[in-house]
Amino acid sequence: MHPALSIVFFTTASGAGFGLLLLIGLGVPLGLLPPDPLFGFTALLFAFVLSAGGLASSALHLGRPERAWRAFSQWRSSWLSREGVLSVATFFPAAVFAIGWLLFGATSGIVGLCGILAAILAAGTVYCTGMIYASLKPIHQWHNRWVVPNYLALALMSGLLLLDLVLNLWVFWPVSAEILTLLAILVAWCLKEAYWRFIDTTSAPSSVASATGLGARGRVRMLEPPHTEENFLLKEMGFRIARKHRVRLRLIARIVGFLAPGFLSLIAVIASPGLGTIAAALAVISAGLGVVIERWLFFAEAKHRVTLYYGAEVV
Amino acid sequence: MTDLPAVQPGQKKLGLVIDLDLCVGCHGCATACKEWNTGGHMAPLTDFNAYGDGAWGVWFNRIHSFEEGDGADARTVHFPKSCLHCEEPACVSVCPTGASYKRAEDGIVLVNESLCIGCKLCSWACPYGAREFDADAGVMKKCTLCIDRIYNENLAPEDRQPACVIVCPTKARFFGDLGDPNSAVSELVAARGGKDLMPELGYRPTNKYLPPRRAKPVAVPVLAPAAACATGGADDGGNALLRWVDRLLSR
Numbered sequence: 001m002h003p004a005l006s007i008v009f010f011t012t013a014s015g016a017g018f019g020l021l022l023l024i025g026l027g028v029p030l031g032l033l034p035p036d037p038l039f040g041f042t043a044l045l046f047a048f049v050l051s052a053g054g055l056a057s058s059a060l061h062l063g064r065p066e067r068a069w070r071a072f073s074q075w076r077s078s079w080l081s082r083e084g085v086l087s088v089a090t091f092f093p094a095a096v097f098a099i100g101w102l103l104f105g106a107t108s109g110i111v112g113l114c115g116i117l118a119a120i121l122a123a124g125t126v127y128c129t130g131m132i133y134a135s136l137k138p139i140h141q142w143h144n145r146w147v148v149p150n151y152l153a154l155a156l157m158s159g160l161l162l163l164d165l166v167l168n169l170w171v172f173w174p175v176s177a178e179i180l181t182l183l184a185i186l187v188a189w190c191l192k193e194a195y196w197r198f199i200d201t202t203s204a205p206s207s208v209a210s211a212t213g214l215g216a217r218g219r220v221r222m223l224e225p226p227h228t229e230e231n232f233l234l235k236e237m238g239f240r241i242a243r244k245h246r247v248r249l250r251l252i253a254r255i256v257g258f259l260a261p262g263f264l265s266l267i268a269v270i271a272s273p274g275l276g277t278i279a280a281a282l283a284v285i286s287a288g289l290g291v292v293i294e295r296w297l298f299f300a301e302a303k304h305r306v307t308l309y310y311g312a313e314v315v
Numbered sequence: 316m317t318d319l320p321a322v323q324p325g326q327k328k329l330g331l332v333i334d335l336d337l338c339v340g341c342h343g344c345a346t347a348c349k350e351w352n353t354g355g356h357m358a359p360l361t362d363f364n365a366y367g368d369g370a371w372g373v374w375f376n377r378i379h380s381f382e383e384g385d386g387a388d389a390r391t392v393h394f395p396k397s398c399l400h401c402e403e404p405a406c407v408s409v410c411p412t413g414a415s416y417k418r419a420e421d422g423i424v425l426v427n428e429s430l431c432i433g434c435k436l437c438s439w440a441c442p443y444g445a446r447e448f449d450a451d452a453g454v455m456k457k458c459t460l461c462i463d464r465i466y467n468e469n470l471a472p473e474d475r476q477p478a479c480v481i482v483c484p485t486k487a488r489f490f491g492d493l494g495d496p497n498s499a500v501s502e503l504v505a506a507r508g509g510k511d512l513m514p515e516l517g518y519r520p521t522n523k524y525l526p527p528r529r530a531k532p533v534a535v536p537v538l539a540p541a542a543a544c545a546t547g548g549a550d551d552g553g554n555a556l557l558r559w560v561d562r563l564l565s566r
Contacts, residue, residue, distance in 0.1 A: 001439070063433015063453030070432055071411035077318050080436055081411035137405060137516050138442035206442075206513055208381070212394055213510030213524045214335070217384025223391055226345075226377035229370050233444045236435060305513065306444035309379050309396065 001139065002239040003299035006060040011129055012158075012291045014054025014087070015151065018122035019159020021047040021094060025119030028101065029112030033163075037102050039170040044098045046162050048091075051122075055087055079135050083128035086121055094118035126155040133298075140204035140315060141302040146195040153188040154291055160184050161261055161284045164268060168277040178269045182262055185287075189258040192294065196250065204305060204315045211308040222311040237304035241297075249297055257290020319407060320419035328422040328494035329460055330400050330521035331480065332503055336528045337487035340378055340393030344479035344488060348376040348397070348458075351478035356463045357428070361451040373447045375458040376479055383527070392527055395488070397479070398445035398458035399512065399520030400424050406437035406446060414455070422494070422521055423462055428454045442513055443520070465490070493521050 024043050027033035059065045072088070074081040093114035100111030107115070130151030133142040160181040167174035208222070209215035230238075241249075264283035268276040303315040352375055353360040362372030376397040383392050400417075404424050407415045414430035415437050417423070426437075431454040438446035438455065447456050461477035464470060474481065480488040491500030500523075503509070509523030 061434070063435075063448065063450070063455075064431065067412070067430070067432045070413070070430055071434070074411050074413050077408040078411045078436075080409065080434065084411060132436070135409070136439055137518075138440065205515055210513050210515060211442075212381055212392070213512055213526060214381060214383045214392055214394075216526060216529070217388050217390065219385060220381055220383050222379065223382045224380040226374075226379050231371050231374070231377075232448045232450075233438070235371075236438060236448070237444075304439070305442040305516075309394075309444060 001299045001302040001304060002236050003296045004061055006057050008292060008295045008299065010054040010058035010061070011151075012054070012288065012295050013050045013057065015126055015129065015155035015291070016158030016162060016288070017047050017050030017052070017054060018087075018090070018126050019155035019157070020162045021051065021090065021122040021159075022119045022126075022156070023159050023163050025094070025097060025115040025117075025122065027163075028107050029115045033167075034170075034172055035101070035105070035107045036170060036172075037105065039166060039172065040098075040101050042169060043163065043166045044094075044102070046166065048094075048098075050162075051087070051090075079128050079131040083125060083132060086125040086128055090118055090121035090125055093121065123152070126152055138305040139302050140202070140305075141199045141298075144195075144198060146191065146198050150188075150191050150195050153184070153191045154294070157181070157184040157188040157261075158284075158287060158291060161265070161280070161287050164265065165277070165280040165284050168268060168273065168280045171273050173273070175269055178265050181265050185258055185262045185265070189254070189262075192253075192258070199301060204303075206305050206308060206315060208308050208313065211305065221313075222309075225310055233306050234310060237306050238310060239300060241300040246297065246301060249293055253290050253293045253297065255290075256286050257294055258287075261287040261290070319403070319417055322402070326422065326494045327420065327492050328400075328402070328521045329465070329491070330422070330493045330500075330523070331397070331460075331477065332489040332491070332493075332500045332509060332523045332525065333395055334487040334489070334507075334525040335392050335394060336525060337485045338378075338393040338395060339485055339487075340380055340391075341484060342378050343482050343484060344395055345374060345376045345378055347478040347482035349374060351461060351464065352459070355461070356459045357426070357456045359449075360447075360456070361449050363450070373449050373456055375445075375447060375456070377444075390527060394524075395479070396443065396445075396512075397522075398424060398460070399443055399518075399522040400458075400460060402519035402521060403517060405440040405518065409436045409440040411436070423460050424457070425459060425462070426455050426457055428452070428456070431455050442516055442518070460490075493523065 024033060028035060059068045062068060071081055071084045075085045097111055097115040097118055100106045130148035134147040137143050164174050164177055164181055167177055208220045212220060214220045261283040264279045267279040271279060305315050308315060349360055360373040364370045376395060379394040379396060381392045381394055383390055400422055404417055407417050412430045412432055414427045416425060433453040435448055438448060445457055449456050465475050467475060476490045480490045489500050492498045493501055495501060504523045507525040509525050511520050
């Protein structure tokens with residue numbers, strides 16, 4: 001599948017933003033995070049800018065962005081529509097939570113409930129993002145049980161890294177959060193490895209023979225494509241990545257996306273607050289880059305069944 | 316709504332049957348499709364760099380060519396492919412705007428261009444490559460089964476068929492109601508073992524493909540090797556004459 005940068009950026013940024021919103025929406029009303037308004041302002045700013053920025057970026061991918069509002073209508077059947085509805089719905093309780101907390105200093109009662117509601121909706125939005133891909137039967141590398149857990153784990157990991165940074169910025173000693181972050185990095189990494197192992201060892205149960213209904217005489221293979229130039233299908237779904245690039249990019253994703261943020265988070269635990277903040281900031285930047293590479297690979301490594309009609313033997 | 320219409324028993328299911336035994340791969344159906352539809356319901360079928368390098372554009376029908384089998388039994392199979400108007404069209408259910416829909420009355424899958432936001436998700440959901448994005452209009456387009464021909468009362472009754480079916484010089488394409496088990500197309504499918512494409516995905520395509528027939532084994536006369544004739548000594552006069560002409564011309 002063609003890795004459109006607007007979608008790669010959108011899923012990475014909104015995943016991190018909604019992940020952070022999930023953590024503060026739950027953590028503050030439950031008293032696990034400090035009710036300090038400066039901390040709250042910074043954390044909510046990060047969460048809003050990333051989630052809303054990501055959604056705006058996704059509109060760039062549309063052929064007719066001015067009609068994007070129409071995408072809220074088909075929530076009964078479409079995961080994309082559900083994602084749109086939930087993402088917008090998240091902002092209403094999140095706004096009440098933000099105003100109540102930052103302007104009136106309230107983190108319990110209605111404000112707290114709105115925080116928890118925003119957290120649930122944020123998690124639901126990320127779940128829908130994963131389901132958009134996991135529901136697409138023609139793509140074996142997406143239509144499997146590893147995709148949604150990967151999206152959720154990476155959103156949680158990115159959110160926790162952002163939370164650590166904000167906690168560090170306002171000189172809170174986030175040891176328990178840092179330990180949780182290390183755990184989240186480990187879980188996200190394991191899930192990514194499991195996903196990669198799955199797509200490396202399995203392929204779709206379709207073939208050129210099943211795609212054409214031929215095969216009574218023996219092996220079926222393409223003789224001629226329909227035309228000598230590319231077409232929309234090949235531009236959109238015929239993207240192929242060389243094996244050596246794939247191996248190298250996975251290595252970079254492992255180092256930049258998981259290993260470095262884990263190491264930097266460990267430094268943030270043991271270092272002085274000033275150094276800890278720098279380490280936490282570097283961890284966020286590194287993980288952001290790592291997830292972008294991971295997300296790019298998620299598209300580039302996905303093989304659509306339509307390529308069976310264009311010479312692909314295995315999808 | 317992009318919910319699929321409830322299926323009634325004996326529901327009309329308009330579609331195509333394509334005889335892979337007869338198709339000669341002339342691309343006439345693709346050309347006729349382009350010609351009709353670029354002025355039809357989903358017009359225009361935009362082209363880019365139409366006369367230069369990297370030409371590409373919107374086509375609702377494409378002809379692939381495959382080889383099946385090896386050795387003497389092998390054959391070339393030309394394989395036209397357009398929208399299969401599935402009974403479980405995921406392209407419709409993934410559509411976030413309701414632009415994609417399946418008609419309850421005849422099963423034709425269509426796009427309402429004025430609702431389409433061009434997210435391309437339907438093209439990802441279609442394993443058959445039936446969806447065509449018009450990068451100029453920013454919306455998705457697709458085969459309409461020539462809905463503006465088959466119900467067109469301005470056309471003579473015999474012309475109320477998809478353009479690809481009418482034009483086919485080998486009569487390899489058939490149009491009809493595949494929901495009616497007694498229709499000509501359904502009987503053809505039953506008689507020839509018509510196939511669904513990628514049945515494992517469960518999209519239940521309406522269009523069916525008739526596999527190439529198996530030829531009866533024929534005794535092939537064994538010919539004398541050509542080389543033996545060319546080098547034979549005591550030959551008839553004809554060959555001697557030819558050799559003399561050959562020598563003469565080779566000087």
